[in-house]
Amino acid sequence: MLKxxxxxxxxxxxxxxxxxxxLEFKKGEFIVFIGPSGCGKTTTMKMINRLIEPTEGNIYINGKNVLEQDPVQLRREIGYVIQQIGLxxxxxxxxxxxxxxKLLKWPSEKRRERALELLKLVNMTPDYLERYPHELSGGQQQRIGVLRALAADPSLILMDEPFGALDPITxxxxxxxxxxxxxSLGKTIVFVTHDMDEAIKLADRIVILKDGQLVQVGTPDDILQHPANEFVEEFIGKERLLQARPNIQTVEQIMNPKPITIREEKSLSxxxxxxxxxxxxxxxxVNKHKILKGYVDVEIIDQHQKKAxxxxxxxxxxxxxxxxxALVRDSIRxxxxxxxxxxPVVDQQKVLVGIVTRASLVDIVYDSIWGIEENAEQIVG
Known part of the structure; x- marks a missing residue:
């Protein structure tokens, strides 16, 4: 798809x-370019939509050479999201x-339908359509920036540190x-970041650059378990967890499959x-279909115990x-x-299937820490 x-x-x-x-990437891959400042990651991404022109070589999207296309038309066919949002x-x-x-001359009714369809994807209601950017939070504005990149249904989307200015929880x-x-949409994404946690969390494949040169490309687990050299080891951080437990990958492997639940129509008593x-x-x-709806705790009950x-x-x-x-390492984080x-752990239909607690993670965290110490002892010994 991208070459x-x-x-x-x-x-x-x-x-x-x-x-x-x-490099070559398949349709639907989430590709993350990462490396220290000045490594060439943003330059590489901007050459795809010709905001920066390559000096040598060629770039192909679906077999077509981008250098042989009209740059304005090319950019309209590629989604683009930046940190500053730019609404x-x-x-x-x-x-x-x-x-x-609108630039592609879609009729107004079709444009409105598309905007409504996209808002639903990020659980935003139709009334947002008539609001202005200053009425939205930073997180909501960034969601709109992403939706704008999706609006013309491009097969490829470029994202340059889109979440970098947001607070950690958002x-x-x-x-x-x-x-x-x-x-769910199957889009091909090229994503630039300097944050290794973000790269590991999002990427299907990570491309690590240094001084404009390719150092390593692979899945997050490939890179965590088999760093190409000392630079990669230092860059990803030796303290990252779960390298000692590569057989434990997903939440499903460690969750408790029998969480304590109550139906929403039950009484507080x-x-x-x-x-x-x-x-x-x-x-x-949960509701009668075991769809997760929320939670209730002793504090909530205490506030309402006098009411039926x-x-x-x-x-x-x-x-x-x-x-x-989901990956265990993300749940730990x-x-x-x-x-x-x-x-709580759910399936794709939001049916509750289990729960991961702090206690569930203790053995994994200890194994990761002590596993690293044991490896170090073996090396020293």
Missing amino acids: FDQVSKVYKGGKKAVHNLS FPHMTIQENITLVP RDSLQEEFKKLQQ EAIQLMKHHRVDSLLV VLVGDVMETDILAVQKE NILKRGMKYV
């Missing part, structure tokens, strides 16, 4: 930003999302949201009895869940970073 054939970029004065790069403040959210379809949730979106019986201080709330209400009336619906196919006691 670099001996691509180089030399600036005036002879500085080589990219040197003889040859137009005088335009409504609908106008911002459908900017490229960044985490947007990363998860966008990865699910990419998997029934919730109290269930908590008491299982000696827990919170319950996950149902669990579904008082439950907290803002709850982070992970899919059973969420639990530790956010101070969470547990994370």
Whole structure:
């Protein structure tokens, strides 16, 4: 789908930003370019849509040489998302999302339908269409920036550190949201970052660059388990967990498949009895189809105990869940970073299938830490 054939970029004065790069990627891959400042990652990405012209070599998208195409038309066929978002403040959210379809002369009704369709993908309601960028949070603005890149349904999307300016919690949730979106839509993504955690979390394949040259390309697990050299080892960080337990990959492998749950139509007194019986201080709330709806805990019940209400009336619906196919290392990061006691596990239909607790992760964390120490002892010995 995307091919670099001996691509180089030399600036005036002879500085080589990219040197003889040859790479090939399949349709639907999430490709992350990473490396230290000045390594050539952003230059490489911008050569794809010819914001920067290659000095040597060729770049192909679906077999067509980008250098033989009209650059304006080329850019309209490629999605582009940057850290600064770049929403137009005088335009409504609908106008911002459908900017490229308008340039492509889509009729107005089709543009509106497309904007509504895209908003649903990120759980934003139709009333956002008539709002302006200043009325949205940073995370919401960045979602609109992503939707704008998707609006004309491009097969390829370029993203230059799109989440870099967001706070850590918003960044985490947007990363998860966008990865699910990419998997469901099957888009090919070229993503530039300097954050190895972000690269490991999002990428199907990671491309590591240094001084304009390719150092290593591979899946996150390939690179974590088989770094090409000392530079890669230092860059990814030797302290990263789970290298000692490559057989443990997904949440499904470590989750408890029998979380304590309560139906949303049950009473608070029934919730109290269930908590008491299982000696827990919170319950996950599900509907009759076992779809995760939220949670209820002792604090919530204490606030409403004098009222005859149902669990579904008082439950907290803002709850982070992970899919059973999610990587364990991401769940560790969420639990530790956010101070969470547990994370519910769901399938693609949001049916609750398990729970990962801090206790579930203790053995893995210890094995990772002590496994590294044991390896070090063997090397020293």
